[in-house]
Amino acid sequence: MKTNNNLLIALILMAIFGIANAGDTTAVKQMQYWSDKAGSSGNSEKGRVFFTSTHGKEWSCSSCHGNPPINQGKHASTNKPIDPLAPSSNPDAFIDQAKSDKWFRRNCNDVLGRECQPQEKADVLAYLISLKK
Template sequence: MRTLSRTFFVASFLVAAVAHASTPAELLAQYSARSGQPPEPARGQQFFSTRHGKEWSCSSCHGATPVQSGKHASTGKPINALAPAFEPARFSDPAKVEKWFRRNCNDVVGRECTDREKADVLSWLITLK
């Protein structure tokens, strides 16, 4: 009986983990719905490439067109391509996406990004093929 309970628990955990996996389009839909406005890829590209009063822009580390590897502006640590078409694992784990948006927005903007800003940037990144 104990083995059956353990098997059920593991199976339930795996189903829950898969249910929380996302695609870039699903995340975009969530950010857009929460912002109450449709995403604008052009505004996302501008946000990505502009400094917002801090030392860096998103493009400082990810490159002007993030379809290839970049490197961290201060540590030099390599960063895989950001555009989902060039790095399929990008934007597949909502917890990681939120962690990196929070960390990077703080570095670039000095605060957390809004859902509209996230939607705009992600909508632009999705257009890169």
């Protein structure tokens, strides 16, 4: 009986922490975090220019996410559908810090050949937050 109780407690804790972790942030909180790291507020116009420009590689952020990224995008080489990136169009965008960090790291490397700087992340988030569906 004790083993069943321990299993039940473990499952309850996993459910609680799994749910809490899945929605641990917002796009606005992430923009503020990166703005604080950069020492300057995110700028939506700079974010728009960054998002739509190529940076030494052949892709821009908009190559896959669209311009503006309020509709479903499509990966430039695999054609795999990509959910809208703007929080106004996708309530699940930027609500999981670990997932956001992973995709910033991966996508920045694809577009820039390096990780994005804190100011670049703050600017892109400011741009994405400014978009209306």
